[in-house]
Amino acid sequence: MLDKFERNVIITALTVSALFIFSIFYALGAKRQDVSECLPYNKTYETARVEQIDAKTYQIYYVARMWNFEPAISYIPVGSEVDLFVTSLDVVHGFNVFDKNVNLMAVPGGVAKTTVKFTEPGVYKIVCHEFCGTGHQNMEAEIIVNYPRK
Amino acid sequence: MQVSRPIRNILLIELFVPILLLTLGIYHGLMQVIYRSGVIQRTSVAGLDYYQGLTLHGVINAIVLTTFFAVAFGHATMIFYTKREPNKTATLVSMLLMVIGTGLAAAAILAGKASVLYTFYPPLKAHPAFYIGTAMLIVGSWIPYFDWVRMYLSWKREHPQESTPVAVIGTLVNFTIWFVCTLAVAYEVLVMLVPWSLGWTQEINIMLARTLFWFFGHALVYFWLLPSYIMFYTMLPKLAGGKLYSGNAGRIAFFIFLILSIPIGVHHQFGDPSIGRGVKLTQSILTFGVAIPSFITAFTIAASLEYAARKRGATGLWSWIWKLPFFRKDVYLFGYLINGLILFIFGGLTGLVNASYSLNNVVHNTSFIPGHFHLTVGGPVFLAILGMSIYMLSQLTGKRIYAPVLNTIVPYLWTVGVLIFSAGLMYGGLIGEPRRTNMGLTYLNPSSEQFNPYWVVSSMLGLAGGGIMFTAGLLYFISFFGTCFRRRSAEPVIDLPVSETLHEERRVPLLDSFKPWLAIMGLIIFLTYAPAISDAINNTNRKAPPYKPTDPVPVVRQ
Ligand SMILES: [Cu+2]
Numbered sequence: 149m150l151d152k153f154e155r156n157v158i159i160t161a162l163t164v165s166a167l168f169i170f171s172i173f174y175a176l177g178a179k180r181q182d183v184s185e186c187l188p189y190n191k192t193y194e195t196a197r198v199e200q201i202d203a204k205t206y207q208i209y210y211v212a213r214m215w216n217f218e219p220a221i222s223y224i225p226v227g228s229e230v231d232l233f234v235t236s237l238d239v240v241h242g243f244n245v246f247d248k249n250v251n252l253m254a255v256p257g258g259v260a261k262t263t264v265k266f267t268e269p270g271v272y273k274i275v276c277h278e279f280c281g282t283g284h285q286n287m288e289a290e291i292i293v294n295y296p297r298k
Numbered sequence: 299m300q301v302s303r304p305i306r307n308i309l310l311i312e313l314f315v316p317i318l319l320l321t322l323g324i325y326h327g328l329m330q331v332i333y334r335s336g337v338i339q340r341t342s343v344a345g346l347d348y349y350q351g352l353t354l355h356g357v358i359n360a361i362v363l364t365t366f367f368a369v370a371f372g373h374a375t376m377i378f379y380t381k382r383e384p385n386k387t388a389t390l391v392s393m394l395l396m397v398i399g400t401g402l403a404a405a406a407i408l409a410g411k412a413s414v415l416y417t418f419y420p421p422l423k424a425h426p427a428f429y430i431g432t433a434m435l436i437v438g439s440w441i442p443y444f445d446w447v448r449m450y451l452s453w454k455r456e457h458p459q460e461s462t463p464v465a466v467i468g469t470l471v472n473f474t475i476w477f478v479c480t481l482a483v484a485y486e487v488l489v490m491l492v493p494w495s496l497g498w499t500q501e502i503n504i505m506l507a508r509t510l511f512w513f514f515g516h517a518l519v520y521f522w523l524l525p526s527y528i529m530f531y532t533m534l535p536k537l538a539g540g541k542l543y544s545g546n547a548g549r550i551a552f553f554i555f556l557i558l559s560i561p562i563g564v565h566h567q568f569g570d571p572s573i574g575r576g577v578k579l580t581q582s583i584l585t586f587g588v589a590i591p592s593f594i595t596a597f598t599i600a601a602s603l604e605y606a607a608r609k610r611g612a613t614g615l616w617s618w619i620w621k622l623p624f625f626r627k628d629v630y631l632f633g634y635l636i637n638g639l640i641l642f643i644f645g646g647l648t649g650l651v652n653a654s655y656s657l658n659n660v661v662h663n664t665s666f667i668p669g670h671f672h673l674t675v676g677g678p679v680f681l682a683i684l685g686m687s688i689y690m691l692s693q694l695t696g697k698r699i700y701a702p703v704l705n706t707i708v709p710y711l712w713t714v715g716v717l718i719f720s721a722g723l724m725y726g727g728l729i730g731e732p733r734r735t736n737m738g739l740t741y742l743n744p745s746s747e748q749f750n751p752y753w754v755v756s757s758m759l760g761l762a763g764g765g766i767m768f769t770a771g772l773l774y775f776i777s778f779f780g781t782c783f784r785r786r787s788a789e790p791v792i793d794l795p796v797s798e799t800l801h802e803e804r805r806v807p808l809l810d811s812f813k814p815w816l817a818i819m820g821l822i823i824f825l826t827y828a829p830a831i832s833d834a835i836n837n838t839n840r841k842a843p844p845y846k847p848t849d850p851v852p853v854v855r856q
Pocket of ligand 1: 240
């Protein structure tokens with residue numbers, strides 16, 4: 149039904165795809181890369197706050213609304229592991245932490261979660277990257293790592 | 299072959315209306331790169347707001363143009379290959395629904411009452427006319443599908459032993475994907491959004507709306523792409539002066555598209571809450587599966603082109619490439635298709651980046667995404683549409699092409715523009731430049747405290763490439779509308795270039811039957827989307843009332 153060349157083409161195509169799929173699993177295991185978890189929702193996610201769990205672990209609960217994030221500025225010591233929870237009170241917003249591969253959607257009624265480690269001091273800008281109305285381009289927040297507490 | 303006058307006129311309207319609107323779509327493409335690069339630091343120019351322009355650009359270029367063209371081209375392939383005409387009333391009703399629907403949606407956007415971007419994005423609310431218009435456009439495009447199935451079955455009865463032509467399989471596969479995937483968005487629009495936007499219902503489940511949208515939203519890109527694939531398989535080898543290396547490879551590719559185009563939409567929702575990781579991983583893997591037909595196509599077409607070049611006397615391992623008819627005015631379609639293929643090499647590879655479970659975190663919703671999809675939608679899809687539109691226009695009117703030199707260089711100029719534009723956007727995306735944002739107001743406005751110098755170079759590259767793309771668009775419009783106003787010099791016909799296959803091919807029953815593939819399609823969609831939809835319904839705690847894009851307070855019923 150297929151000549152040798154055609155068969156080779158299809159085998160090559162399958163092999164290349166298998167390689168990509170292998171890479172996904174490799175990244176899942178070795179690099180512990182992941183995507184947003186599916187968490188049961190409750191009202192507590194709608195209160196913006198920073199919580200310290202222990203010396204090196206923090207949790208930041210972000211609440212997005214037209215057109216700001218709360219908390220607008222959070223202070224975190226260098227080397228902490230931070231759980232980020234993001235929800236929205238009105239429309240859909242985006243949540244992108246500069247330089248950190250954190251990329252979540254803030255959706256009303258749902259809570260997106262990811263964990264990120266801050267090993268370098270600096271100001272990490274967060275921008276909204278989903279169109280959320282006419283003030284969308286103003287929507288920003290900051291995570292300040294290792295700056296002296298005010 | 300000859301086509302009856304009413305059908306011919308309907309096809310001409312289906313080519314003319316979207317290209318006319320495209321002038322607006324391309325204008326807003328140019329405006330966006332200007333706003334984004336900070337050259338303009340305003341919310342609106344000439345009464346049209348940035349986000350309104352973005353909505354126009356997206357809806358016209360990605361939905362109106364592509365849907366109209368797919369229907370017109372589908373008619374042409376079905377008429378040409380089955381030697382039958384579609385039902386006149388059905389074709390007329392379909393065209394009217396599409397034109398009126400488009401008019402309604404365009405009016406709502408132009409009035410500034412539907413700046414919700416082409417992805418709808420509830421709970422941002424548009425005027426009901428926007429949703430109803432879009433639904434009419436979609437429903438209008440369903441009608442020819444059923445008519446073509448009738449034409450195909452009647453052809454089949456007369457030719458029981460013959461293999462179905464690749465173009466017919468491609469067209470039917472494409473509209474099957476389209477029909478199935480638009481069922482979800484029709485549900486979203488008609489059952490959820492319209493009553494809600496009219497104020498009859500108070501709140502909707504946003505995660506469910508998003509999930510239904512992406513059920514359609516990713517399959518949509520294959521709906522755009524498959525007409526180009528049909529041209530790659532059935533026309534490109536002939537235009538190059540050769541033969542198609544393998545027709546069966548084409549059939550396999552189309553059937554893989556049929557079963558895998560839809561159950562992969564969740565890869566747009568990796569950052570979304572409420573949907574489980576298992577569903578996300580499964581759909582990510584299937585997304586890699588749908589790259590397989592593209593690999594097969596790349597190899598088959600490259601082999602066919604090499605064969606054509608060697609037939610023209612080329613030798614050498616690579617130098618055969620220069621024997622292809624790149625700048626010949628008489629085979630200008632070759633230029634459109636080959637440039638589309640070149641762009642698609644980059645478009646496909648960057649698409650695999652988006653689809654990757656973990657790499658997606660780096661690029662999701664950054665300008666990398668428009669950088670990527672301008673290499674696909676703005677590449678093979680758009681170029682095939684432009685080339686074939688002017689080709690069909692010239693044939694159906696019997697008029698010679700106006701300014702054929704311009705028409706021949708358009709795809710090359712466009713390709714240079716897209717490569718610069720997309721390189722800029724993708725580079726910007728890797729350093730966090732957000733998409734869908736009027737950056738001229740803040741991030742690229744030196745007098746704003748949000749000014750971000752990282753994105754200056756990338757958005758300037760976007761501006762340069764966008765400017766070249768706009769110029770190519772202008773040249774095309776001169777050629778297209780110039781042709782409309784010429785005098786008739788030949789009989790109106792539909793004649794598509796037909797590539798013979800290189801080898802005599804026996805009929806393979808599995809590759810000439812829709813039933814088994816349709817069954818697999820249904821099964822995979824059920825297995826992948828039942829958990830996704832159930833997650834979206836069960837893990838979303840509260841529903842959302844409608845919001846106007848201009849106002850942080852929800853719209854309440856008066
Ligand atoms: Cu926002």
